[in-house]
Amino acid sequence: MSFPETRRNTPPTADAPAVELLRIDKRFGTVHANREVSLSVAPGTIHGIVGENGAGKSTLMSILYGFYRADRGEIRIAGRPAAIRNSEEAIAAGIGMVHQHFMLVDTFTVVENVILGAEGGRLLASGLHRARSELSELAREYALDVPPDALVGDLPVGLQQRVEILKALYRGAEILVLDEPTGTLAPQEADHLFRILRRLKAQGKTVILITHKLREIMAVTDRISVMRQGRMVAHRDTSATTVGELAELMVGRRVLSEVKKGAAKPGRDLLSVENLRVCDDRGLIRVHEVSFAVRAGEIVGIAGVAGNGQSELLEALAGLRPVARGRILVAGEPVGAGSRLRRHLGLAHVPEDRRRMGLVMPFEARESAILGHHDDPRYRRVALFDWATISRDTASKMDAFDVRPADPRRITAAFSGGNQQKLVLAREFERDPLVLLVGQPTRGVDIGAIEFIHHRLVAMRDAGKAVLLVSAELDEIMGLSDRILVMFGGAIAGEFPAGRATERELGLLMAGAGSAGRERGAP
């Protein structure tokens, strides 16, 4: 690849938009992902694209980056039509992409990752040498400090993201596309990212930011485009719009951003955790002697940046991961230390990862809807499944949870993320459990469904269930919880009653800077 030349190929033309997408149209089978979408991004600005899941943002950016080809429409870069058929051509056109899930080799060093695909010759040494000096220059220019010889797998998520950005800049990107960049970052890390983005802008780079977090996009962008159901519905200057207006544009109606709920009336302890220690698959301790209780009729939220033991805690409670030490009591009864599911004790579990765990993607919806309850004699006639009953049962669950389309025989993978999640919730909630373990209930779910799911969670609380909520969304934790526990480094770093915690306080604890919590090094 001759990328030093390609870099010269795209001189910024004065006044022409850095990126212009004209009437882009794209279908996947029967799904019309992009309908005549047009977008113009001025050079040297930060441009936000917001929209619900499935609104077509990612498809649009994938077309810009050459993953997909548009059925119709035109792409112009710096005023000139560009045929981008693959990511190499996108890189040549000066476009860099930072994916939501990083495309890095964990066992390579930072420098090795940066030159990957642009090694510059048959021998690595010269490319590595050049990359090293260029990296230090980029680091100075954009406040992108990363230890060049550290293994990427050893770096925290925020630094890995910087490596991704460096990778793009090293390839001469003038236009940087970031897809949901703050999904796994602590608030402070996100702030640092925004500082980097502003710095990039100041140096004349153009940034396109895809996100569903409206507050962030308000804080950092110059201009915002809103997508809904494959269409571009509005463009706004950031200074001339509000979070409320954007949310309304995204879903086409006014969104209740705050969850309406009465005061909690907590009863007895339904879930008690005593000195729980949990190890990960490699035997490293991920949860350090944690104790807490969840009472009937309250929602306890666990806040924390991903990877601080919440997932392991949730899995241990659900019986999916062995308990190394300590014990778990459901309604006062200790549960065995084995890895059997605890459904029969009245424990329901909405797993963090619905695609890998909560549902079976190639199954029909009705098959996914009985996962974990497939041995229930209600679903059987003699020894065989009674599919008519299962279909009816699934249809009524879909009805109750507004799963669309309400077709029990549709393949699970064909539902949108929000509808898949509602299917999981329907299955777990309709069992009338005592204790609800809920992980990331609204991850990748559109705003309309978020509101619905939040209402359901509060309704479960009001029905006297004990709800344990693990979420990476601070808004969600703060909006729903009656008590908030912050996890850092596998321990509980702090506890707040509802309404007593500020985002800043929580953020500091989540980032390990708390004084209230027991300090432990990040795992």
Place this chain on the structure above:
Amino acid sequence: MSVVATGPAAGLPRWAVLGLLPALNLLAAFAISGLIVLLIGENPWEAVRLLVWGAFGFQEAIGYTLFYATNFIFTGLAVAVAFHCGLFNIGGEGQAYIGGLGMALVCLYLDFLPFALIAPAAVAGAALFGAAWAFVPAWLQAYRGSHIVITTIMFNFIAAAVMAYLLVNVMSRPGSMEPESRDFAPHARLPLMHEALGAIGIDIAASPLNLSFLLALLCCGAVWVFMWHTPAGYRLRTAGASQSAALYGGISPARQIIVAMLVSGALAGCMSLNELMGVQHRLVLEFTAGYGFAGIAVALMGRGHPVGIVIASLLFGALYQGGAELSFEIPSITRDMVVVIQGLVILFAGALEFMFVPAVRAALLRGRGG
């Protein structure tokens, strides 16, 4: 419209995946076979005519075609069951071989029993021994992480060695150098179809087609019920589709591996009923003759569904029988040439299963867009 949601053919309608793609693969295999026939100076159309006539043109031919198809149904089902649990069982050959041992032990040493008891005992023997041979690789995969593809291949070799040893040193007829057992007693044989039907007054031409064909069809129905209508089949499919979802649902993936391989091995073992108890009437060396491996192609082509497997088995049976007629009628098309044609079908239907997906997708989109 029902659309396939996952896999390489994602986004295509079901009819295209289940009907059009296999047909295209088959056509491609036949087109290249035709070129080969042309290369050796014969008329491909004549070859096709002879092949179809040889497979379906007369009663005896149909009998032979169904006889071969019976083997393919058993081994195809075996591969499919394992496949639904996410396992590639390459060991059908060895499981069928050892299954034959189990069946032969019953027919040879329990022949003081009447047929009504020998027949079910022989089926049980074939299934049990086949399952037992599959159990060891299954256990190693489930609890020790040894890859099932590697272990089942190795177990094919072990099976071959064990059988050769037994037939030469232990089970051969006294005073004979032949590596084969003595003949089964007449009442320890499966009735041939023309005998059975003749007994109730229906006359058909003589062929090796025997009652195990009915057992094969029965197994198809049983696999269908098991897979899609019982909690056990549900557990198996869940473990095959997503291990993490299985764990979440309280299903042990390790146990499902064992179950799937036991069922798979039992089905493969039943192949011996057709070959040995139905026709050869004694235990012989290498009676499996590659049917276990061909079962992989049958299962892939039949999309793992019993109905598809029956159709694919008929196709392969027709290729075997029609191919034999073809090389008889046109001697320059040798038996090996017929094997090449079968190989091409396996290649296109199995290994290159999704080769035409982009073309089909483009054609469908154009059709809709235009």
